[in-house]
Amino acid sequence: MTASTTPAPTRGALRRGGGVGALYSGNPQSVIARGFMATKSTNYIVVLTGFFEPIFYLLSLGLGLGSYIGSVDVGGHPIPYAAFIAPGLLAVSAMNGAIYDSTWNVFFKMHFGKLYQGMLATTLGPLDVALGEIVYALIRGGVYAITFMIVMQALGLNLAWTAMLALPAVLLIAFGFASLGMGITSYMKTFQHMDWINFALLPMFLLSATFYPLSVYPVPVQWVIQALPLWQAVDLVRGLTTGVLSWGLLIHVLYFAVMITLGLVFTTRRLRSLFLD
């Protein structure tokens, strides 16, 4: 080991100016690589559980309960119940995966591991950290989504070729939830605070027309539900896997694009004010 008198050559340092709070060094891939290494080292069981959960839901509710329900009307087309809720579950699992990674995982890394403190003492900026963590969560979420869609295909629940587009849609949804979730988590100080997140998610999960059509609600309530991100997600994925397309799907895409942008700005600012004051 030798003490060097020349500065360590860093790719990142060349790319950006900026002071203490410089945002980005173009190196989120190092944070992603860390995620893979951690998963390989210790976390693989958590990864497996996230894979099976939505499949169990699909089998029990879709095939079990679905045999009593028959079909549901989507945009004037009758759809078998299992094919109706499968895209809903896909959207929910995208949300849950993203939320889990961006809330509980981030909470631990922030308060117990002090992981981000260590990262931000290097040349990394807060946007590298936020992007790296979120993209890693997306890669994981993407693998879940692919396997779930293979199961859907095997059960004959993908009704149109547009189901292929559900995969990027799910990634978009997960990106939206993860970027906003990470910012919100930065305000959480205790385990009790973390329960509030579940408290907010559960009604959204049950009420966002995941298990039944939106039309069961009176019109004013429909507006409220339509404003929720999970309804936007469910309706987008359902449109794609059932092939009942409308221009409304583009509005959902736009909704998540805005959510991602706001979430990233918010999270990056929070990381900066927490660790680079």
Place this chain on the structure above:
Amino acid sequence: MPSPVIEARDLRKLYKETAAVDSLSFEVAPGESFGLLGPNGAGKSTTMRMVGAVSTRTSGELSILGMDPNENGPDIRAQLGVVPQTDNLDAELRVRENLLVYGRYFGLSRAVVAQRADELLDFAQLSDRAKAKVDDLSGGMKRRLTIARSLINNPRILLLDEPTTGLDPQARHILWDRLFRLKEQGTTLVVTTHYMDEAEQLCDRLVVVDKGMIMAEGAPAALITEYSTREVVELRFGSERNADAAVTLAGVGDRVEVLPDRILIYADDGEAALSEAVRRGLHPITSLVRRSSLEDVFLRLTGRSLIE
């Protein structure tokens, strides 16, 4: 003298209304081992964060390796090694992986990082623990791993915030030995501590900080000469009788200090002062003549009351 690697002038950091650091000025020369001493809450860690380019100063001037952290934060951090007060190793990764990943954060290539990781494991005497989980390491090993990690980018300056707090004597001595080797190789060390023996072991020069301000500055030996006497006599008479004995001791040595449990006589010749006390008819329960230490300087400058 070559131009300093750290230059702080009237450095100041306000949190809301309170000044954590208040007009601090100091310089650190290349290769020097520089200490920041002070009680808890003196502003040491805040100073370290500003020097580490992760905290923006409120006012004053600061130059690290000729750069202003307000302008070149990441460029400065690229050349610093940071050992924080509490270990923030990545517990989800194994020992060697911690080094690999940290090097990647700096944008170093895989090949460079892999080679450095092996050298540093060797340096930190952790080669046989390369595949261990971080949580299975002892406190001293974790500290050595944190130091190894801080060296992955070949830093020109190493910032150590209370490097041996909470370690047993064996672990502390191993750590001091490693840090001394770094110093021999020319790495500039900046150390905060409230352990006086650590400061005497590691630091060429130090400043004593209290309430965000510098109380004294100099080499450990020079500080002892300036703020204390060569020797100190510690006498115990029992807590009831200390005050009475102090009256009798007036004028012995350079200075007499009465503490709740004992009396300290500061004198250049401790044995002579002790003889004088006995000649005046005092019979202490215990007596001890010792060399003056940095601790005496520290307590004299920062006071004996508990700082919360």
